[in-house]
Amino acid sequence: MNRPVTTLYVALFSLLLVPTSLLALGGLADYKQPDEPRVLDGSLAKSVERHYDEHFPLKQVGINLWAALEYLAFGEGRAGLVIGQDGWLYSDEEFDPVAGGQRQLRDNLELIRGVQQRLAQQDVHLLLAIVPAKSRLYPEHAGAHRPSALQRSLYPRFHRAVRDAGIAAPDLLGPLQAGKQQAPMFLRTDTHWTPQGAEVAARALSEVVRSAVPLRGEPQEFVTEPLETRAHQGDLTRFLPLGPLFEGLLPSADSLQLRQTHAVGDGGDALFAEADLPVALVGTSYSANPAWNFAGALRQHLQRDLANHAEEGGGPLVPMLKYLQSEELKNNPPQLVIWEFPERYLPMGNDLSEFDPQWLAALRGGEQRTLAAASR
Structure with missing residues (x-):
């Protein structure tokens, strides 16, 4: 991927990510801490992460928008997929070298x-x-x-x-x-x-x-x-x-x-x-x-x-x-x-x-x- 295309790719992602992330901060307002929050073993961080993920606004919209951008602009899907022609889809297991x-x-x-x-x-x-x-x-x-x-x-x-x-x-x-x-x-x-x-x-x-x-x-x-x-x-x-x-x-x-x-x-x-x-x-x-x-x-x-x-x-x-x-x-x-x-x-x-x-x-x-x- 050349530099201009990469720059456009990052910019589009940022435009999508920034507003939805700001909106997501509002979802933290109703977060309730566990009765016994523990920082050292990571349980508090996991609790916040789980709440954030469950209350992330426009989560599905973001997933759909990013998938549409990859599909339309670059002809790509998620890892595991090879997109062929005429509506044909293949597993990348049939194409990629295996470690x-x-x-x-x-x-x-x-x-x-x-x-x-x-x-x-x-x-x-x-x-x-x-x-x-x-x-x-x-x-x-x-x-x-x-x-x-x-x-x-x-x-x-x-x-x-x-x-x-x-x-x-x-x-x-x-x-x-x-x-x-x-x-x-x-x-x-x-x-x-x-x-x-x-x-x-x-x-x-x-x-x-x-x-x-x-x-x-x-x-x-x-x-x-x-x-x-x-x-x-x-x-x-x-x-x-x-x-x-x-x-x-x-x-x-x-x-x-x-x-x-x-x-x-x-x-x-x-x-x-x-x-x-x-x-x-x-x-x-x-x-x-x-x-x-x-x-x-x-x-x-x-x-x-x-x-x-x-x-x-x-x-x-x-x-x-x-x-x-x-x-x-x-x-x-x-x-x-x-x-x-x-x-x-x-x-x-x-x-x-x-x-x-x-x-x-x-x-x-x-x-x-x-x-x-x-x-x-």
Whole structure:
């Protein structure tokens, strides 16, 4: 940013900040001190700060004004967002280099190999569903933004590493690229795929399963029915705090057609009552959120019911590690585990503090050299 633009940026901010700050001083007039104010441990300062924050006049207006200035003048949102063209928004996790990414990539690949070995000990097959990044599938809407070298190499490196380790991982990028000619595969304002994209991925995965793993039980017919179509403001719009004052500046909402899958002739709740399920699904919000109907699409194309152990908000590793320690896997293992794993999570660190460090070390210790070497 050159000097004149920087000067204008600071001046505009000051013009916005000074009057609202003066008004905020009036909010301190009704401040009541704690019964036992303590200065040395910072409790008094925290009390004043909390009161100031709660009674800051025009707080939302200030947030909206500043967000609108950044968006209109500089094409930027809050940290975490990349603003593309034509109303497309992306997560910066798909573009920015990751501190310690190479080391974390190797650590995560070691865990993936350890997961496969633990499942194999119980005669459970692992199928890895590597979800391509939105920016990989739709680079044409990213404008001048380009992923870092690490991000560009992630998808092929991921596939090469797991293939060399003997882990099945069908290519989902090709089917999704073909599918986007007929329907949107990802949402413009969201990090996630559409129900159509989830259905394309489910069909591709099911074709591999049918040729590799004869699932127990009789095939069961599932049908997917369209529900209402609704406007959907994606999760990435949270990084553009323009509402309510400038809500009209937000990219137009996505059109999301909800779907629901059920067994033919089933009464409803009985669909999930069967205990001996041949397939388990583990993963992230791509699988856990019913709005995308990924689990339902898998049921339809596999012609089998499944247990869904995916979780939102924790990445792909935490729900899998929980599943490895579950009583369900111990007492009633499935034939197949489908692990949905978005590629952007591979070089990212994970909070695994809830798991025993020795157990994690043992999990990584199996054949870690195979994947570590393949990842280079």
